[in-house]
Amino acid sequence: MMDHSRRNFLKTSACAAGLCVAGPLAVAEAFSADESGHPSGRLVPFPLASVRLAPGIFQEQEEINARYLDSLTVDRLLHSFRITAGIPSSATPYKGWEDPTCELRGHFAGGHFLSAVALASAASGNTVLKSRGDELVSGLDACQKKIGTRYLSAYPTELFEHLAQGKPVWAPFYTYHKIMAGLLDMYLLSGDADALRIAEGMGQWAHEYFWGISADQRQRMLRTEYGGMNEVLANLAAVTRKERYLDAARLFEQPSFLDPLSERRDELQGLHANTHVPKIIGAARMYEVTGDRRYRDIAEYFLAEVLAARNYVIGNTSLDEHWKTPPDQLKGTLAWTNAECCVAYNLMKLERLVFGWTADARWMDAYERALFNCRLGTQNSQGLKQYFFPLAAGYWRAYNSPEESFWCCTGTGVEEFAKFADTIYFRRGAEIYVNQFIASTLDWKEEGIGIQQSTRFPVEQGISFKVSCAKPHARAIHVRIPGWTSGAEIKINGRTLESVADPGSYLAIRRVWRDGDTLTVGLPMELRQEPLPGDASVTAVLYGPLVLAAKLGAAPTEETSRVIHSGETVPKNLPPPEKLPEVKVAASKDSVKPETWVQVDSSADLRFKASGASGSLDLTAMYKIRDERYSVYLQTEGSKEQS
Numbered sequence: 001m002m003d004h005s006r007r008n009f010l011k012t013s014a015c016a017a018g019l020c021v022a023g024p025l026a027v028a029e030a031f032s033a034d035e036s037g038h039p040s041g042r043l044v045p046f047p048l049a050s051v052r053l054a055p056g057i058f059q060e061q062e063e064i065n066a067r068y069l070d071s072l073t074v075d076r077l078l079h080s081f082r083i084t085a086g087i088p089s090s091a092t093p094y095k096g097w098e099d100p101t102c103e104l105r106g107h108f109a110g111g112h113f114l115s116a117v118a119l120a121s122a123a124s125g126n127t128v129l130k131s132r133g134d135e136l137v138s139g140l141d142a143c144q145k146k147i148g149t150r151y152l153s154a155y156p157t158e159l160f161e162h163l164a165q166g167k168p169v170w171a172p173f174y175t176y177h178k179i180m181a182g183l184l185d186m187y188l189l190s191g192d193a194d195a196l197r198i199a200e201g202m203g204q205w206a207h208e209y210f211w212g213i214s215a216d217q218r219q220r221m222l223r224t225e226y227g228g229m230n231e232v233l234a235n236l237a238a239v240t241r242k243e244r245y246l247d248a249a250r251l252f253e254q255p256s257f258l259d260p261l262s263e264r265r266d267e268l269q270g271l272h273a274n275t276h277v278p279k280i281i282g283a284a285r286m287y288e289v290t291g292d293r294r295y296r297d298i299a300e301y302f303l304a305e306v307l308a309a310r311n312y313v314i315g316n317t318s319l320d321e322h323w324k325t326p327p328d329q330l331k332g333t334l335a336w337t338n339a340e341c342c343v344a345y346n347l348m349k350l351e352r353l354v355f356g357w358t359a360d361a362r363w364m365d366a367y368e369r370a371l372f373n374c375r376l377g378t379q380n381s382q383g384l385k386q387y388f389f390p391l392a393a394g395y396w397r398a399y400n401s402p403e404e405s406f407w408c409c410t411g412t413g414v415e416e417f418a419k420f421a422d423t424i425y426f427r428r429g430a431e432i433y434v435n436q437f438i439a440s441t442l443d444w445k446e447e448g449i450g451i452q453q454s455t456r457f458p459v460e461q462g463i464s465f466k467v468s469c470a471k472p473h474a475r476a477i478h479v480r481i482p483g484w485t486s487g488a489e490i491k492i493n494g495r496t497l498e499s500v501a502d503p504g505s506y507l508a509i510r511r512v513w514r515d516g517d518t519l520t521v522g523l524p525m526e527l528r529q530e531p532l533p534g535d536a537s538v539t540a541v542l543y544g545p546l547v548l549a550a551k552l553g554a555a556p557t558e559e560t561s562r563v564i565h566s567g568e569t570v571p572k573n574l575p576p577p578e579k580l581p582e583v584k585v586a587a588s589k590d591s592v593k594p595e596t597w598v599q600v601d602s603s604a605d606l607r608f609k610a611s612g613a614s615g616s617l618d619l620t621a622m623y624k625i626r627d628e629r630y631s632v633y634l635q636t637e638g639s640k641e642q643s
């Protein structure tokens with residue numbers, strides 16, 4: 001146990017998690033002071049209101065996502081909440097996982113949607129989406145008041161009784177978590193005070209309901225997916241400084257899952273990935289809120305293990321939504337149903353938290369890997385999102401329908417594409433950390449300093465920063481030097497720095513900054529390869545942070561193969577995968593430079609060529625693959641066993 005009292009952790013932890021905002025919120029302001037109990041050394045993100053994306057691929061994707069959110073209407077989103085509360089609704093309900101007969105209804109309509117519009121309004125000043133969120137909160141408020149027990153959901157409490165009695169039911173607490181999280185986001189990011197009151201009511205209902213159940217029965221109920229109930233209750237405790245929510249969070253802990261991790265044992269085989277990553281995010285927040293080191297050990301071990309032993313090269317994990325193999329054994333697991341997108345969203349959330357404790361660049365390298373390879377590119381031009389990320393050869397991208405799917409990955413997707421600004425810049429005390437290379441501006445009003453980051457990264461292998469400040473500022477700016485570069489070059493006002501930090505660390509530049517000072521960072525990209533864990537004969541190629549994919553011809557053009565108009569998550573009538581494209585290189589167990597068999601055609605266009613067994617293969621960055629069949633993995637001249 002650290003030497004910080006529980007009370008002080010409660011006071012400070014909301015800010016540490018980025019859960020405090022400057023503004024007219026009395027409760028949140030109480031957390032903004034850096035009091036004596038602040039866990040020193042922790043890095044925290046800048047509030048979204050301080051960061052704006054500048055024109056570039058991320059801003060373009062943010063705007064596409066905002067247009068999709070704007071296409072959804074509050075009356076239709078509220079339909080099942082109103083029916084459940086006994087309030088008439090003549091709106092046409094949405095379908096898929098929001099259908100009035102689906103046991104997950106409300107997870108998107110009253111949960112992810114609220115989080116997404118809260119993020120969008122804070123990150124880009126989108127007032128239309130802010131008012132849409134406020135209107136939805138007001139509708140949810142009326143439903144909760146009508147029910148009268150502080151319970152709020154789009155389905156009746158009967159589903160919780162099914163869970164308690166061991167009857168078949170999907171995941172009522174999972175949905176409940178999403179709604180509470182959406183309301184907290186509306187409070188913290190959008191300043192909607194009603195949203196906090198509603199979320200507190202929901203937290204009290206959940207606490208009382210679950211407290212009234214025996215410990216044994218609770219553990220049985222927790223075998224069913226419950227999202228991040230522990231996380232949202234810890235967040236509620238941090239925001240309100242009420243310990244009862246911490247007590248409630250502890251009711252959602254599973255020793256059977258956490259104990260092996262605390263002993264650094266990987267017993268993940270057989271588990272459902274997206275059921276379990278949120279539980280670790282909850283543990284991470286419990287560390288931040290209580291200071292109990294055991295939670296931190298669990299989170300750090302879990303994240304390191306999944307990234308090292310269970311991830312595919314794109315930065316995500318899972319087959320058929322599960323961890324199906326022992327660690328380091330992904331041989332034979334390439335399929336359509338790889339790497340469920342919401343798992344990447346949750347892993348990145350965890351990477352961001354663990355980075356805050358350690359300042360270790362490896363976590364931001366991992367974040368970048370996922371961001372550029374399995375988040376960017378998973379939204380189409382209509383704002384529709386992917387569910388699975390196929391990694392077998394010859395498949396293509398498929399998306400949810402606008403109004404008939406509403407998967408978990410639709411929900412985490414609309415959040416992800418609204419919050420690209422949330423991890424670019426962190427701070428520790430007065431020091432600034434530049435984590436991600438995305439065209440943007442940071443305006444730190446309280447300190448009177450700003451940074452304009454200009455780049456077309458990754459099609460440009462460099463970034464320039466311009467500092468603005470009313471008066472000279474002595475301050476350290478830390479810039480991530482990614483693990484993938486070997487020749488970083490730094491210039492301040494045009495003069496080259498003689499020493500640069502090692503790849504995979506942060507370069508600290510301490511100086512008196514003056515208005516207009518420039519910092520340029522050159523990050524040359526090189527080709528390298530990474531074998532599939534457990535099968536050295538199957539390899540993937542990277543260029544800097546970018547995973548390359550072989551282009552295998554046009555994707556099917558019929559609508560049903562590209563957009564899934566139901567709650568199903570895989571297109572019907574999928575053909576079997578193709579054989580992996582063969583390349584002229586011997587298998588290697590180690591990462592080697594693949595210059596002998598891959599050439600850069602154009603770094604500006606991200607075009608590459610590989611020597612294939614039957615002619616040359618065209619490769620490009622995976623994120624640029626839109627309407628083509630592809631293969632991320634390639635078969636070397638090794639054993640050529642099927643993967």
Ligand SMILES: [Zn+2]
Binds near residue numbers: 342407408
């Ligand atoms: Zn999902």
